[in-house]
Amino acid sequence: MRKVLAHQLVWPVLALVVLLLINVVATPSFFDIRMQDGHLFGSLIDVLRNSAPVLLVALGMTLVIATRGIDLSVGAVAAIAGAVACTYIVGSDEGAVGTAIVACSMALGVCVLLGLWNGFLVAVLGIQPIIATLVLMVAGRGLAMLVTDGQITTVNNDVFSDLASGFVLTLPVAMLVALLVFGLTALVTRRTALGMLIEAVGINPEASRLAGVRARTIIWTVYVFAALCAGLAGLIIAANTNSVNANSLGLWIELDAILAVVIGGTSLAGGRFSLTGTLVGALFITTLEKTIPNIGIPSEANYLFKALVVVAVCLVQSPKARAALRVRRPAPLVAKAATS
Amino acid sequence: MSTATVPVAGASPWDRVRGYRPPSRYLPVLATFALFVGLFGVGGLRYEGFADPQVFLSLLLDNAFLIVLAVGMTFVILTGGIDLSVGSVVALSTMIAARTLELGWSPYLAMATVLVVGAVLGTLMGLLIHYFDIQPFVATLAGMFLARGLTYLINVESISISDPTFSEIAFSTITLPGGYYTTWTVVVALAVVAVAAYVLARTRFGRTVYAVGGSESSAMLMGLRVAAVKVGVYTISGFCAALGGLLFAVYTLSGNSLHAVGMELDAIAAVVIGGTLLTGGRGLVIGSMLGVLVLGTIQTFISFDGTLSSWWTRITIGLLVLVFVVIQRFMTRRQS
Numbered sequence A: 001m002r003k004v005l006a007h008q009l010v011w012p013v014l015a016l017v018v019l020l021l022i023n024v025v026a027t028p029s030f031f032d033i034r035m036q037d038g039h040l041f042g043s044l045i046d047v048l049r050n051s052a053p054v055l056l057v058a059l060g061m062t063l064v065i066a067t068r069g070i071d072l073s074v075g076a077v078a079a080i081a082g083a084v085a086c087t088y089i090v091g092s093d094e095g096a097v098g099t100a101i102v103a104c105s106m107a108l109g110v111c112v113l114l115g116l117w118n119g120f121l122v123a124v125l126g127i128q129p130i131i132a133t134l135v136l137m138v139a140g141r142g143l144a145m146l147v148t149d150g151q152i153t154t155v156n157n158d159v160f161s162d163l164a165s166g167f168v169l170t171l172p173v174a175m176l177v178a179l180l181v182f183g184l185t186a187l188v189t190r191r192t193a194l195g196m197l198i199e200a201v202g203i204n205p206e207a208s209r210l211a212g213v214r215a216r217t218i219i220w221t222v223y224v225f226a227a228l229c230a231g232l233a234g235l236i237i238a239a240n241t242n243s244v245n246a247n248s249l250g251l252w253i254e255l256d257a258i259l260a261v262v263i264g265g266t267s268l269a270g271g272r273f274s275l276t277g278t279l280v281g282a283l284f285i286t287t288l289e290k291t292i293p294n295i296g297i298p299s300e301a302n303y304l305f306k307a308l309v310v311v312a313v314c315l316v317q318s319p320k321a322r323a324a325l326r327v328r329r330p331a332p333l334v335a336k337a338a339t340s
Numbered sequence B: 001m002s003t004a005t006v007p008v009a010g011a012s013p014w015d016r017v018r019g020y021r022p023p024s025r026y027l028p029v030l031a032t033f034a035l036f037v038g039l040f041g042v043g044g045l046r047y048e049g050f051a052d053p054q055v056f057l058s059l060l061l062d063n064a065f066l067i068v069l070a071v072g073m074t075f076v077i078l079t080g081g082i083d084l085s086v087g088s089v090v091a092l093s094t095m096i097a098a099r100t101l102e103l104g105w106s107p108y109l110a111m112a113t114v115l116v117v118g119a120v121l122g123t124l125m126g127l128l129i130h131y132f133d134i135q136p137f138v139a140t141l142a143g144m145f146l147a148r149g150l151t152y153l154i155n156v157e158s159i160s161i162s163d164p165t166f167s168e169i170a171f172s173t174i175t176l177p178g179g180y181y182t183t184w185t186v187v188v189a190l191a192v193v194a195v196a197a198y199v200l201a202r203t204r205f206g207r208t209v210y211a212v213g214g215s216e217s218s219a220m221l222m223g224l225r226v227a228a229v230k231v232g233v234y235t236i237s238g239f240c241a242a243l244g245g246l247l248f249a250v251y252t253l254s255g256n257s258l259h260a261v262g263m264e265l266d267a268i269a270a271v272v273i274g275g276t277l278l279t280g281g282r283g284l285v286i287g288s289m290l291g292v293l294v295l296g297t298i299q300t301f302i303s304f305d306g307t308l309s310s311w312w313t314r315i316t317i318g319l320l321v322l323v324f325v326v327i328q329r330f331m332t333r334r335q336s
Helices: A002-006 A010-026 A043-066 A074-091 A097-124 A129-148 A158-165 A173-190 A194-203 A205-210 A215-241 A253-263 A275-294 A299-317 A319-328 A333-339 B013-018 B024-046 B053-062 B064-078 B086-102 B107-131 B136-154 B164-171 B184-202 B204-214 B216-221 B226-252 B263-273 B285-305 B311-335
Strands: A033-036 A039-042 B173-175 B181-183
Touching: A010 A275, A039 A043, A043 A074, A043 A173, A043 A194, A043 A215, A043 A253, A043 A275, A074 A097, A074 A129, A074 A215, A074 A253, A097 A129, A097 A158, A097 A215, A129 B263, A129 B311, A158 A173, A158 A215, A173 A194, A173 A215, A173 A275, A194 A205, A194 A215, A205 A215, A253 A275, A253 A299, A253 B136, A275 A299, A299 A319, A299 B136, B024 B285, B053 B064, B053 B181, B053 B184, B053 B285, B064 B086, B064 B184, B064 B204, B064 B226, B064 B263, B064 B285, B086 B107, B086 B136, B086 B226, B086 B263, B107 B136, B107 B164, B107 B226, B164 B184, B164 B226, B181 B184, B184 B204, B184 B226, B184 B285, B204 B216, B204 B226, B216 B226, B263 B285, B263 B311, B285 B311
Parallel strands: none
Antiparallel strands: A033 A039, B173 B181
16 A cells, blocks of 8 residues: 555546546536447547647657756747648648648658757757747747748648547547557657666766766757657647647647646656656646536636646645655654654 | 056056956847847838837837836846746736726725735745745746636636726826927836846845855855845746736736736846846846847837738747857856
């Protein structure tokens, strides 16, 4: 029992379960899943589908944060990816399958370039990550509007919109894509030495470099990966509405992603990361967004609850807050007797 | 040997002028000032009516709230922190002002409420940051969400302000010699800059801000009041954001939960362009004001040109931030 309680995922999972229970109390049919039009349908499936963009961005963010960095530009990168894809689709044979594939590849290619740019600023020039990615965060939406010419571009391509609202084997495509990326990331970081190297860079970049880790290459890789994930998320968001609005696509998704990472127990100080935690965190945020209107509060107020969650999680993680709590609650006598 | 650098007795005034080197801490501000004058000069040459002093006055008028925000942000960044909540606090302030006025409160009471709320929010974030060791980035992120959420709780729709006192402040102008005019919001913004510059340069609190930014542990070992300063800068930033929110409410005469989305980025960009070191310890308030003016000039540039689209503003701001950050990086690398 103690071993279970000490596991770092206990609290996030518990919070998620509590949230789900609140939903069930508010609407008893929340857990109902039924088949409709040949695919699964229900609130839980909705949550899973809606969590795909946040999960994708958060996966990239997890690795960046593990190297003691942060990537603020992911929202802007998502907007650029959506803008590039939609503009290309509109500009060529609009309904064709090939168009959608080329558009998505082009968008992801651009994202790789943007990731290389962020990585260059952080790894080569040595600028603090928060500032280096701020540059692209400020300029990125401008670039996205440059691509779309400031218009809200609407597209009409079945394959592209299937990316968000399609179903394969009765499951939503968006969720499958996100889970695929999750699985691949987990495989590559935990079944090879890459995860350990990333953590080594996060703990001490200089020491890891002296120990023979190519710190610069690893930092570069994680920023490219973060940009790729953000681009994929941007494509899903754009496909969901079949349009791109460079001003609002992926607005504040970087904050949601950071929140998901923090909830999942990855330390913002770097050097330690948990992909499963991030998955739970992303699910928690999406469920929270669904819960707020479900219990009769205006859905815009979800920011308020997110703020409370951030503060609570940070206080739980903060060693100082824990120490303060421990002083006020002396160890029970039984435990003392057992140790002496 | 070193006669060239040591001013010799009897050197002509011209020699002294020629040999004058401004202290290195003023160099970034001078660079920003040169950039501002250069931008304005190019604008004056290219577009008719750009060099008119009234354009400069409008620049101040349109950016008064941003100047106040940037002043608060300068304090925070000087200690090596960052405050992401200011944009949301601006929105919250406009909303509180609009809602309390709608309820029939006296305008002065409404203003006082707004300022108190801003300062309290800032203080809370400061306490989290200092006493619980939560990164400034995360704590102010929570503040940002909190303020935005509260704004939505007050009202999702926009509320217009029709209070006579607010309209009076918004529309009354001060006539300057030569037929030019300005407004009280500009006076408030300039007063804030003056007070902040005095506090940073001449008071114990201000000097401690620089000391904490230079090295927090050294400041602590010197017996300086690190806790008071680290919490205090966030209080100041929250207060400035609330004051900026009031100016914004006067400027737009409305409260709206969608006001000032992303304004924290503009404030941070202005501070960076103003030459303040993002790692803390070096920078001047006057630089941040010049940074805001540079941002405003770029906007004026684009509106005067007419062929450039509005998104070029953001791209240019991003590029400017990049240039200044890279220059900072090389300057600090050379010193260390």
